[in-house]
Amino acid sequence: MDSIKFSDLGLNEKVLKAIDDMGFEEPSKIQEEVIPVVLKGFDVIGQAQTGTGKTLAFGAPIISKLDNSRQGKIDTIILTPTRELAIQVNDELNRIAKYTKIKLLPVYGGQPIERQINALKRGIDIVVGTPGRVLDLIRRNVIDLADIKFLILDEADEMLDMGFIDDIEEIIRNCNKDRQTMLFSATMPDEIRKLSKKYMAEDTKYISIVKNTMTVSTVSQFYYEVKQKDRFEALCRILDVDEPSSAIIFCKTKKGVDELVEALEMRGYNAEGMHGDMSQSHRLNTLKKFKEGNLDFLVATDVAARGIDVENVSHVINYDLPQDTESYVHRIGRTGRANREGTAYTLVTSREYYILKQIEKATRSKIRRKEVPSIDEIFLTKYKGTVAKVREAIEKEEHKRFVPLATELDEEFNLVDVAAALFSMVIDKEMGSNYSEDSIGNADSYVRLFLSVGRMDKINPRSLLQFFSDNANTDKEDIGDIDIMEKFTFVNATSQAAKDIIKYCSGKRLMGRRVNIEISRPR
Ligand SMILES: Nc1ncnc2c1ncn2[C@@H]1O[C@H](COP(=O)(O)OP(=O)(O)OP(=O)(O)O)[C@@H](O)[C@H]1O
Numbered sequence: 001m002d003s004i005k006f007s008d009l010g011l012n013e014k015v016l017k018a019i020d021d022m023g024f025e026e027p028s029k030i031q032e033e034v035i036p037v038v039l040k041g042f043d044v045i046g047q048a049q050t051g052t053g054k055t056l057a058f059g060a061p062i063i064s065k066l067d068n069s070r071q072g073k074i075d076t077i078i079l080t081p082t083r084e085l086a087i088q089v090n091d092e093l094n095r096i097a098k099y100t101k102i103k104l105l106p107v108y109g110g111q112p113i114e115r116q117i118n119a120l121k122r123g124i125d126i127v128v129g130t131p132g133r134v135l136d137l138i139r140r141n142v143i144d145l146a147d148i149k150f151l152i153l154d155e156a157d158e159m160l161d162m163g164f165i166d167d168i169e170e171i172i173r174n175c176n177k178d179r180q181t182m183l184f185s186a187t188m189p190d191e192i193r194k195l196s197k198k199y200m201a202e203d204t205k206y207i208s209i210v211k212n213t214m215t216v217s218t219v220s221q222f223y224y225e226v227k228q229k230d231r232f233e234a235l236c237r238i239l240d241v242d243e244p245s246s247a248i249i250f251c252k253t254k255k256g257v258d259e260l261v262e263a264l265e266m267r268g269y270n271a272e273g274m275h276g277d278m279s280q281s282h283r284l285n286t287l288k289k290f291k292e293g294n295l296d297f298l299v300a301t302d303v304a305a306r307g308i309d310v311e312n313v314s315h316v317i318n319y320d321l322p323q324d325t326e327s328y329v330h331r332i333g334r335t336g337r338a339n340r341e342g343t344a345y346t347l348v349t350s351r352e353y354y355i356l357k358q359i360e361k362a363t364r365s366k367i368r369r370k371e372v373p374s375i376d377e378i379f380l381t382k383y384k385g386t387v388a389k390v391r392e393a394i395e396k397e398e399h400k401r402f403v404p405l406a407t408e409l410d411e412e413f414n415l416v417d418v419a420a421a422l423f424s425m426v427i428d429k430e431m432g433s434n435y436s437e438d439s440i441g442n443a444d445s446y447v448r449l450f451l452s453v454g455r456m457d458k459i460n461p462r463s464l465l466q467f468f469s470d471n472a473n474t475d476k477e478d479i480g481d482i483d484i485m486e487k488f489t490f491v492n493a494t495s496q497a498a499k500d501i502i503k504y505c506s507g508k509r510l511m512g513r514r515v516n517i518e519i520s521r522p523r
C-alpha cells in the first residue's frame, strides 16, 4: 500500500501548498490520524512522542477549516505553558496560514500589554498565548472567547497541572460551549486524561500513537555516575570529548543555571542561560542566538523543557536530574526531533541512581552507563581535532603562504620537532590549565539493603530508620532514603552503614520478629 500523503487528509489547497513549501514530504503518524478527525469536528486528545509534529497536526486542520469561515473576531485560542513556545507555535501556524488571510498573534507576559491590545484591535483570528496573559486580556475585555470555534491546550498535562489549572479553568469558563477542544502532549498521565474529560465532548477522540518507549528511538540515552563535587568537572570533560555542535544543559534551579553559566564561561565555553527570572527580551535573544547557531550551549531550567523546537540540537544534558519522568521525556525530546539523531546524557550521584532506574523503568527505555572521560581521552580528542585541521589546511592549500618560512626552519631544526612543538602549543592552549591533574575520584560505593521482618505494614519506616541510627551506631544520613515495596529497602546506604546494620541485626530479633537481610550493589 502506498503511504498516506498530505493531500489524502482533506486539507484545503492553500494549506497543502504551504505544507509543500515547508518541505514536508509526508505526514507523521499523529498528523495522519489527527487531521481528518479535527476536520470532522471532533474533540481530540492527542498523544505522540516529542518532535513528531503535533503542532501541525492541530494547526493544519484548524487553518483549513477557518479559511472560509472567519468571523472577523477571535476564532481560535491556543494555550502554551511558556512564552517561547507561544511564539514558536505562532510562527509554525503562520507558515501554514501563508496563503490564507488568517491573522495570528502571540500574547505573553514580559512584553508591553498595550502593544498586544493594539494588535488585537486590528483583528486577529488565532491567538496563541500563555494563560496568565490571556486571562489578563480577557479581564480587560480585549479578548472575547464567547464565539470561539477552537480551544487548544498544547502541553496539556503541564497546563492542567497544579500551577496552571486555576487560570485555565477561568479561561475555559469564558469559552463558547460549542467549541472544539483539543489537548496535545507527548505525555498524558491518567489523572490528566480523567481531569480533561470535564472540559471535552462525550465523543472525544483519544488518539495515541503508541510506541514501545516514551522516548524516541533516535535519541541514544546514557548516564554518568559522578560524585556531587565532580559534577562540573565531569560536564566539562564530556563537552570536551563529545564536542557537541549544539546542546541544551538542564539544571534544577535558576540559581543553578546562573552558576553553571558563569563556571562554563570561565572555562571558555560559549554558554548562556535561560530561566524565568530573566527579562523576556533577554530570554528571546538567547534563544534566537541558539537557534541561529551563534550559541553552543543553552543552560536552562525546565522552562526550555517543553515543546521548544531547535533544529540540530545534538545533545541534551541533564546536569541535574529532572524532577519526574515527564520532565525527563520532554527534556531529552529537545534532541532527536523529526527523525534526526540525538544524544541524551544524565549525570547522577550514587544516591540518585535509583531515581534514574525509576525513570528508565517508567519510560521503558534503556539508559546505558558511560564512564566520565579521562584526561587522556580529552587529549586524544584534541590531538585528532588538530590533525584534522592540519589535513584540511593542506587540502585547501591554506598553508601555502607559510611554506617558505617552514623551509627556512628546515635548515635549523628537524621538522618533526617543529611539528611536535606546534602541537604542544595548540593542544596545551586548548586544554588550558583545566586538566593539570586527574581530579575525578571514584564514586563512593553505596549499596541497597533489603530488610524483611514479617508483616511490613505494621512498621513505620521512619521509626525503623530512627531505630538503626539509635542502636546500630549509624548515621541516618549514611543509611539513606528508605523505600517500602514488599521489603524495606535502604536504597542508598553507604557500605559502612550496611555493615553496621548487619552486625547489629545478626542473630537478633527486631521488634519481636526475625530479621532477614539481603544486600545488593546497585549494578
Ligand atoms: N510531516 C513532517 N515532516 C517533516 N518534518 C515535520 C513534519 N511535521 C512537522 N515537522 C517538523 O518537525 C519538528 C517537530 O515538530 P513539533 O514541534 O510540532 O513536534 P511536537 O510533536 O509538538 O514535539 P514536542 O512534544 O516536543 O512539543 C518541527 O521542526 C516541525 O516543523
Ligand SMILES: [Mg+2]
Pocket: 054, 055, 154, 307
Ligand atoms: Mg509541541
